[in-house]
Amino acid sequence: MARFIHFYRWAVFLLAGGYVLRTLVFGGYDGFGGPARYLTIWALFASFFAASRMMAIQEGRSDKRWDGFVCMTSVINAMVVFLFWRLYFGDPTSVTSDGQLMAWHLELYLHLFGPLLQLIDTIFIHRSYRRLAPAFAWLVGVIGSYVLWAEFVVGPLNPSPVGTVTSGLPYRFLNDLELPQRMVFYGSNIAIAIVLLLLFAAIAWGVRRAFPVPAAP
DSSP: OHHHHHHHHHHHHHHHHHHHHHHHHHSOOSSTTGGGGSHHHHHHHHHHHHHHHHHHHHTTOOOOOOHHHHHHHHHHHHHHHHHHHHHHHHOGGGTSSSSOOOOHHHHHIIIIIHHHHHHHIIIIISOOOSOHHHHHHHHHHHHHHHHHHIIIIIHHHOOOSBOSSOBOOSSGGGGGSOHHHHHHHHHHHHHHHHHHHHHHHHHHHHHHHHSOOOOOO
């Protein structure tokens, strides 16, 4: 089992690293902030760092568990998957420049399999979600930072996308919302994040109860 876990974590780490490198080289730099304009990319970089920490723990190079960070990463990833596909199927142009998806392998990794691989580690291997306060703090900090970044940096410094209300915000649909509507949207997503955190914590608790780790001899 230890060998399988080592292989699994290496695979997760290398996949995340490969897509991080691809983003840095081929990411869209047509506007201020480049690929970092998008929450998906924040989640990707968080996944890569989380995977690197799991490898460090696996190989005995770290005594820190990083529970708060890895739990936050799983929740942000789940939010990205949920929001992207919900908005895309409602109106493809709301989250893409022309309504067209990127390369199929990139979309499947960023918006499905990458987040799933990271979530599996947190629940079944790392067995996170034991202390929720650090994860909650990370969640509020990261989501709050992204909102400030989008509203006060990305929006004012980019001429597009253009909406009916404003322009420059990372996702086209945000530019069709008044500021109070955007605040409601951001607040509702923080609420979704908290619900997801509690849901994953409940699942993780059930897994720990059903499949306890054997005591060391």
